[in-house]
Amino acid sequence: MKKHILVISQYFFPEQFRINDMCEEWISRGYKVTVVTGIPNYPIGKFFSGYGVFKKNKEHYKGIDIVRLPIIPRGNNPLMLVLNYFSFIVSGFFWQLFTKIKADQVFIFEVSPMTQALPGVWYAKKYHLPCFLYVQDLxxxxxxxxxxxxxxKIIDSIGKMVDYIYKNSTKIFTTSQSFKKxxxxxxxxIEKIEYWPQYAEEFYQPLKVKEVTRNSIRNNFDIVFAGNIGNAQGLDILPKTAEILKQYNNTKKIMFNIIGDGRYKETLIKTVNSYNVGEMFNFIDKQPAEKIPEFMAVNDAAFICLTNSPLFKMTIPAKLQSYMACGISIIASAGGETSQIIEDAYAGLTAPPGxxxxxxEIILKMADKTEKEILVLGKNARTYSDLYFSKTILMDQMEEHFENKKDSEEFYNV
Known part of the structure; x- marks a missing residue:
């Protein structure tokens, strides 16, 4: 009989994170999966319709048992965000004291905040279970x-918490090679740390244009961004770039199609208007992840952007795998491993962040390429995705760790 995996993730369905698909895959492989999560409120900052502190505390979704801990929503200011993080820790502390759930191992899906890992570590220590930590934010x-x-003092205190989590994790998986270092x-x-890149869900596939409807977002040279619109994405570079592009009498009109929601969206819209480049932007409401390949098919290139910092040079955003799986050429304002992968794959063009x-310059260069040249870049992206970001191969690797007695016993030697 396969094991019972207890997944700790502050974010889960109906919030759109890759852990949703991972849990479905484990169910299909015969595992029992219980997810301990929060009340969905990402990225809008308020509880999703139908959810609340006293609503849907327990759910059953595609074979997955979901336990939702009471939390304070993220809101739209730093204080609310801190309270959101802290409330999950407090709820998680009391949950692990009184829960009757009996799992065989713990898997922590760590995107910010790292604090969400604590309930999983406490539970694993209490029952002497292997604890697997998947680090996506340092x-x-x-x-x-x-x-x-x-x-x-604050940073050192957080550092001590992080060290405690690392020390009490059986195995630490990272989304980039730089994170390992x-x-x-x-x-x-080092033997405790392993690079395990993200994969794209199977619905991220190249679609022929005839399979989707050409709609209003198609306008000469179309660039699409799909995902969270937050401060970390550095999208404030786009209005500045658009202002520069307006000065050129290029034959193709450049259009930025921004799909998604987030804490920075309203500010970005205001910034676009202040630069007087509104005609070059099309803001589209957040879409179900399954629909994103349709948007990729009617755009010429996909955009990745990260702010200019040492941390983001080490970060590989999840959207890179999604874009590549869709077989679309990529334009990136990013450095480090993200730009290296795009260049190694011959999948697009990159510019230094910021x-x-x-x-x-690279947008104009891409817009000047023939349709055939752009299609080749997209095919290269898909080929690279199949080679290095295969869901089947990666999930097989993870299952080997789950079933590896040595990995399970390492917990006791921590």
Whole structure:
């Protein structure tokens, strides 16, 4: 009989995160899966319709048992965000004291905040279970960059918490090679850390244009961005870039199609208007993830953007795998591993993060390519995805760890 996996993730369905698909895959492979999560409120900052502190505390979704802990929604300011993070810890602490759930192992899906890992670590220690940690956001580095907090006492306190989580994890998986080095620098044994990149769900596939409806977003050279519109994405570079592009009498009109929602969206819209480039932007409401390939099929290139910081040079955003799986050419304002993958795959063009002049230059260069050349870049992206980001191969690797007695016993030697 397969094991019972307890998944700790502050975000879960109906919020759109890759852990949703991972849990469905484990169910299809015969595992029992229980997810301990929060009340859905990402990225809009308020509880989704039908959910609340006293609503849908327990759900059953596609064979997955879901336990929702009471939390404070993210809101739209830093104080609410801190309360959101803290409330999950408090609820998680009391949950692990009184829960009757009996799992065989713990899997923690760690996107910010790292604090969400604590209930999983506590539960694993209490029952002497293997604890697998999947790191997608580095702390305390992420806190310093996103919040601007530089107070040494605060950062050191967060660092101690992070070290406690690493120490009490059986195995640590990372979404980039650079993350491995950073975690190792916190005195974590290298053999405890493994690079395990994200994959794209199977519905991310190249679609022929005739399979989808050409609609209003198609306008000469169309660039699409799909995902969370937050501060970390650095999308403020686009209005600046658009202003530069307006100065050129290029034959193709450049259009930025921004799909999604997030804390920065309203600010971005205001910034676009202040630069007087509104005619170059099309803001589209957040879409179900399953519909994103349709938008990819009617755009010429997909856009990835990260702010200019040492942390984001080490980060590979999940949308990179989604874009590549859809077989679309990529334009990136990013450095580090993200730009390296795009260049290695011959899948698009990259500009240094924060450099709107270079970004404008590569957009014009891409727009001047023939349709055949752009299609080749997209095919290269899909080929690379099949080789290095295969869902089947990666999930097989993870299952080997789940079934590996040595990995399970390592917990007791921590």
């Amino acid at each position: 702390w305390p580095e992420n806190v310093e960059i996103i919040t601007g907090i530089k107070n040494k 950073s975690i190792q620098n916190r005195h974590v044994p 450099d709107e002049h270079k970004l404008a």
